[in-house]
Every structure is written in structure tokens, then in C-alpha cells.
Amino acid sequence: MLDEIRGRLQRIIDTAPAGELQAVQTTLDELRGQLHQVAAILPRGSTLVVWQPGASQPKEIHGKARP
Incomplete structure (x- = not known):
């Protein structure tokens, strides 16, 4: 992603x-920071699935936090 x-x-x-x-x-740097924050x-082990308007497939953000 x-x-x-x-x-x-x-x-x-x-x-x-x-x-x-x-x-x-600046926008690129802000987006990178936001994705890493999410x-x-x-x-860890969880996935956030995000559909963007017009996209043919969703974006997946995989969790990194330890419980």
C-alpha cells in the first residue's frame, strides 16, 4: 500500500x-506520517481496510502496535 x-x-x-x-x-511528508501513525x-495482526472513491481495490494498513 x-x-x-x-x-x-x-x-x-x-x-x-x-x-x-x-x-x-509537504503533502507527501504529511501523508507518510499519517499512514505510519495509523x-x-x-x-499487531489487525488490518484497516479503506476504500477510496474511484478505486478498484481497497487500501490495507497493517497494525504494528503490541498489545
Whole structure:
């Protein structure tokens, strides 16, 4: 899941006008932090399944927290 998000954001970065690149990088950093925060609070062995509008498959975030 993270690899897919990284790939999508990298495509945005590659095509963004130079003036917007910093804003895109900030958004990328914020998204990475949020995904890691969600995984950190989910119990290990659990999975959060998220459907995004228009997506053909859900995103899965796997828990990393120890009970």
C-alpha cells in the first residue's frame, strides 16, 4: 500500500510545475506520517481496510502496535 501511494505521489512530483513542487513535497511528508501513525496504533495482526472513491481495490494498513 505504501509503495503504491509513494508511486502515485512521485508521479505528481514529476509532473508538478516548479512553483508547486514544495507544496507537493509537504503533502507527501504529511501523508507518510499519517499512514505510519495509523499503523502504529492498530494492534499487531489487525488490518484497516479503506476504500477510496474511484478505486478498484481497497487500501490495507497493517497494525504494528503490541498489545
